[in-house]
Amino acid sequence: MESWGWRRDHQRNERAVRQIKMMSAEWRRGLPLYLMILPGLLFFLLFKYLPMAGLVIAFQSYNPFEGIFHSDWVGFDNFKRLFTDVDFYRLLANTLTLSAINLFLFFPAPIILALIINELGKGFFKKLMQTVIYLPHFLSWVVVVGLTSLLFATQDGGINNWLASNGFARIELLSDPAYFRPLFLMHNLWKEAGWNTIIFLAALASVDPMLYEAADMDGAGRWRKLWSVTLPSLRSTIIILFILRLGSVMEIGYEHVYLLQNTLNLKISNIFDTYVYRQGIQQGDFSFSTAVGLFKGLVGLALIMMANKLSKKAGEEGLY
Structure with missing residues (x-):
């Protein structure tokens, strides 16, 4: 034993x-x-x-002088102040509106661009197109908005001067609130749509060529192959990126919006990101601005969890 x-x-x-x-x-x-x-x-x-x-x-x-361990505890007072603020619903509406623009107008643009570039084959023109649409991503928002101001400034903008000299009315692009949201969308499309195609092009590169060959043998045309082979191959990637996008529904991007803001369009351009900057940095109200940031984060987390659960129920792969 x-x-x-x-x-x-x-x-x-x-x-x-x-x-x-x-x-x-x-x-x-x-x-x-x-x-x-x-x-x-x-x-x-x-x-x-x-x-x-x-x-x-x-x-x-x-x-700041007493520090985290010696500052007075106020519980949920900062959150009560946020939800009872007279500007809360306007901030929420402005933020959700710009998020909807990003989700339903900007988000499909990289997918469409990737599909178009994928149809160009593997020649020099395809590489040139990819390079051209990627380049704006490397410009800062300061440069992008600065160029827009130089071209469309009401009094001395280059395009407005040309319009005035030819008898046309000047375009109040930066001062008219009606132009703020379209300008926000156009900036995003020009600067970021090309860069965001990288993931979709990578997903398209992994599609089995035999699927296209089988579609050719069945007599499928270009549109049918696009609908029956290409888009289904992108579906899981699109769903995952859409879920991730939902997580930042309250994070529009402080720098871009702040640079486009002025006293004339503040009513529709003021969002939580710029509000936090003014309250936390300019006025030194760190506790309140942190409460606003925590609220945004919790909303994004809830949306991610909900979208992931719905994705699982629909039979798709989620984030976890």
Whole structure:
């Protein structure tokens, strides 16, 4: 019995040693990949997760001189102030309107662009088109809005001067509130639509060519192949990116909107992002602005979870 028990323990120890060696070998093989992932992990750790500890000031009357641990605790007073603010519903409406523009008008644009570029084949013209539509992404919003101001400034804008010199009326593009949302959309389309095609083009590159060959044998035309082969191949990618987009429904982009804002269009351009900047930075109300930011984050989280659940029920792959 003792000999049998010794052999059993010895075999167990050998299996454990083999498992450790296998894990060590797998770790060494994957080390280059882990090193590639490390910068991204550090970024999210340092700039996304660690700062979450500061959310506690949303429940305080935070004083920078007293610090987090000695500031007065006020509970949900900052949230009550937010929901009873006279500007809350206007901010919510403006934010949701711009989010709807991004979701239903901007979001399909990269998909359409990717489909068009995919039909160009693999020649020089396709590469040229990709480069041309990618380039605006690398311009800052300051440059984009600055160019718009130079061209469409009411008094001395280049295009407005040309219109006036030829007997046409000047376009109040930057001062008329009616132009704010169309201009916001056009800026996003010009600057970011091309860059966002990268993911969809990568998904299209992974489509099995045999599917197109089978469609050709069945007599399918270009539109039928697009509808029956290409779009179904993109469906999971589209759904995942749409869910992720829902998570940022309250995050429009502070810089772009703020640069387009002025006293004439403030009524429809003021959103939570710019409101937080004015309250938190300009007026130093850190606790209230943190409460607003926490509210936006919770709304985005709820939308992601809801959309992911609906996606699962529809038989599609979700985020988790």
